[in-house]
Amino acid sequence: MPRLNVNGSVREFDAEPDTPLLWVLREQLELTGTKYGCGIAQCGACTVHLDGVPTRSCVRPVSTLGPDEKIVTIEGLASNASHPIQKAWAALDVPQCGYCQSGMIMAAAALLKAKPRPTDADIDDAMTNICRCGTYNRVRAAIKAAAQGGDPKQAGLNIVHIVGSKA
Numbered sequence: 001m002p003r004l005n006v007n008g009s010v011r012e013f014d015a016e017p018d019t020p021l022l023w024v025l026r027e028q029l030e031l032t033g034t035k036y037g038c039g040i041a042q043c044g045a046c047t048v049h050l051d052g053v054p055t056r057s058c059v060r061p062v063s064t065l066g067p068d069e070k071i072v073t074i075e076g077l078a079s080n081a082s083h084p085i086q087k088a089w090a091a092l093d094v095p096q097c098g099y100c101q102s103g104m105i106m107a108a109a110a111l112l113k114a115k116p117r118p119t120d121a122d123i124d125d126a127m128t129n130i131c132r133c134g135t136y137n138r139v140r141a142a143i144k145a146a147a148q149g150g151d152p153k154q155a156g157l158n159i160v161h162i163v164g165s166k167a
Helices: 021-028 084-091 101-114 120-126 136-147
Strands: 003-006 009-012 047-050 053-056 070-072
Touching (some): 101 120, 120 136
Antiparallel strands (some): 047 053
16 A cells, blocks of 8 residues: 655555545545645645645645655644744744635745745745735735744734623
8 A cells, every 4th residue: 555754653544546636635534724726736736845845735646656755734734733933833823714825824834944034035036836815915915924933013013802792
């Protein structure tokens, strides 16, 4: 039976060789944080890390992968959402519908690992994921916040959380 190294564990699966990695992750390994968006590697909702490189899993056949390659999904990035990019995402209210967010987070995490202090041009080059809600300004701000130690006030957005209301 074929095996994959996913989130630090070698897992067996049963699928046709041309099955995209995305479907093995979601349907066989029950890791549903990685989303199906377009099926043609354009939107990025299916982004996972493959040996540290952001990879669109919807077009990557499982037959091209082996148990020595390390796959990390959103579930494996930080199980308690403690990764700096996840914290910045939450602090800056990046998600709206949230569908693209796991792919965005994975792309942003790979960017910060490769370039801990990314420029705007670095962010533009790395963040090719599509967000239908248009949260790109908040994505950029969250990446900058994570790069600057997690302080959302230094990220360029002035987000005020209102608790309760006076009616």
